[in-house]
Amino acid sequence: MDVLLTREPAPQTVPACELPRKEHHVACNTGAHTSAGLATAGFRTAKYLLDEWSQHCSARYHQAFADRDQSQRQRHESRQLAAETEALARRTQDDSTRQVGRRLQDVHGWKSELQRETEALLAETDLLLAQKLRLQRALDATAAPLSIATDNLQSRERRQHPDLVRDCVETELLREAELIRNIQRLLQRTIMQAEDQIRLNREHKGTCELDWSDKVEAYNLDEVCARYHSQSTEVQFYPHSAAFQESASTPETWAKFSRDILYRAERERLASANLRQLVDCVLRDVSEDLRLQCDAVNLAFARRCEELEDARHKLESHLLKTLREITDQEHNVAALKQAIGAKEAPLKVAQSRLYQRSHRPNVELCRDAAQFRLVSEVEELHGSLAALKEKLLEAEQSLRNLEDTRMALEKDIAVKTHSLFIDRQQCLALRARYPSALQLAGYR
Template sequence: MKMATATLQSREIPPERPVFETGCGSRNAEMEITYTGNTGNDMGISTMGFRASKYNPQEWAESNYAKYYTSFVDRDNAERIRHESKRCVNETETTTNKTQAEVTKKLGERIQDINFWKFELEREIGDVISETDLLLAQKKRLENALRATEIPLHISTDNLNCRQRRQGVDLVQDDVELGLLKEVEIINNCQDLLKKTIDQADKQIKLNREAKQNLEMDWSDKKEALEIDTASGALKNEHTNKQFYSGAAKFEEIQSTPESWAQFTHDNIVRAEHERMASIQLRQLIDNILEDTSRDMREQCDTVDVNFTKRIEEMEDAKTKMEENLQKICDEITQMEKNIDVLRKAIRDKENPMKVSQTRLENRTYRPNVELCRDPVQYKLVGEVNEICQSIDALTEKLNHAENSRKSLQDNRMALEKEISCKKNSLFIDRDKCVSVRTRYPTTMKLQGYQ
């Protein structure tokens, strides 16, 4: 063909005959259009025709042979391609089915792994939730116990304030007051300890919930991955819910490895177990704290109650003895008043003898001349007057002593009455106010946070 084409193209066209190609030629021949210009008497006449030269037989035979050979080569190549295509189809189908089966098997194994860790996460989530609920119950006990301490603190403070209203010598810092001060201190310490423990419980509950949240997020991711892998494993070639996704067959920039994937979940579970164990230890600590605080407060309460009982007995005994002394003092005052009356009467009784003696002496001063004699009568009358004066002085002294004694007795009576009033006031405060209020002291169970 190339030789024939070259032969045709080598043919020369006379220069006076332009060639116009129509663009519709073939490999074997070319159409030429020739025309003759206007010359002399031939104006208006044109000539059109084909190329004069033709192929020779050899070229024709070579052209046919070339087509035979080309046909043979193309058929042979097509047959080879058909056999290779059939073999490739079978091989690729086998490989694809085998690979798909292996991928399905791997998906099944992956699903088992996900199910295993999902079950472990579910178990740990349940344990953390249960532990958090128990810790919340313990925190509720702490809050109840803290509220319960307000009553003992109010009772102790009220007792101290009431006992400040004691009077006189009864305003003493006795064992009861020392016990009440110690009780207030113990209650304040218990409240501080309970508040700190509540804060610690809040922090632990927050840590438990954070651990549970991490586990739940991991579980949610695994649930979603399980659904995806389950759907992927169940996907078949004949299903309609499949399509092409360009760029799907590539590795993401950030992907975990099976080891890091398992380690991530393992670390989450370990952290959750750590927080759960810390929560269990905190619950045990809360039990011990509630037991210790309730025991300390109740023991101090019992001690203060014993001190109150002892103090009340002492004040009742002192009050009884003072009342007895008061009765004796009152009796003695009565006797002393009678004695004072007797002394005053005795002094008054000396007035007439004194008047008689002094009148006698006065009358005897009127004796005339030598009769005004310092005779024995005169001496006796003077001695009588002096004797009566001495008696009156002695009686007056005794009267003064008696009156001073009566005043002292009356002062003592007033002091005793005042002291008895103080004792009654102290007894009213301790017995009727303080002890009666202390009967409302919370029980041990309430102090331990139980309703």
């Protein structure tokens, strides 16, 4: 029994470089002319024809050539792609390194500016603290002048009348006390301004230091990043690190943040420097004003002491003259009393004569010239006695007036001496402790 065998090769994908393959059908082994003959009866055969074999070999040759060619192209393209990606990776890494380097320069520049501003603020704050110390010393130094002026006013209240007057010294002392109180209020306000400015300086210094510390940390991180390379052993994969963070700033906002901090810090530093100059002017003006007023008070004291000394000298001169006049007047009173006493004898004589002649008898009782002369003599003696007694009264009144004047002069001299003691020994001696110009300027 003849068996019909057919073989159909499996369909293959024809490469682009191969020729189209033909499908060859296997010949059927039938009939007496088959190659197998009877000996192979009952066995399957699947042999190609010679042409088919040749075509098959050619196809294999072409297929191998095409596969090798494609493999070579792929290898070439792979090497080229690997080289390109390697060069691109190197360029990208170098560019990233340069960008990180530029960033390091930017961060270093801002860091240096912040450090410089921080140091400037620290130095400015120290200078302002020194000025505040000067203000405090100057304020403490004004306590002594105020105490001196107040003590002078209280001491001069113990003057006696008529020297208890509102003279130029008291006016200058009151002006000095008011000036010192105004200066103390000014110094206290200036100290408060200095304290507020010191607080602002320290706040902005802290802000600069915080930003500086952030930039130092960022600089250190970027410096570590700049040292990374492909052969670094400490690098590893961070799959999600390429995502941008929502809180990240932009270069513009980053620069503006530090620029604003530096601007505010510099503004406060300039304000602090201006305040220091103002403090210098205030302390200089305060010292000059107090010393000028002190000189004015001392000059008023000197003039007043000269006036008191001159008045005391004049009073002493008048007292000396008054004492002399009292002595002369006492002598005058004594002389008047003596003169009055001396008139008693002539009056007795004249009256005795008249009395005796009044006893003349009869017609002898005549108003003769002797009678008229004796009568006129008695009248004259009475007139003289009356005049002498009146003059004695005037002399005694004058003597009493001189005594009163002497007592008043002595009292005035004592008052002037007491006033001079208060002004010279108490007030001026106390004013010798007046602070110096350097102390009032806050240098000591």
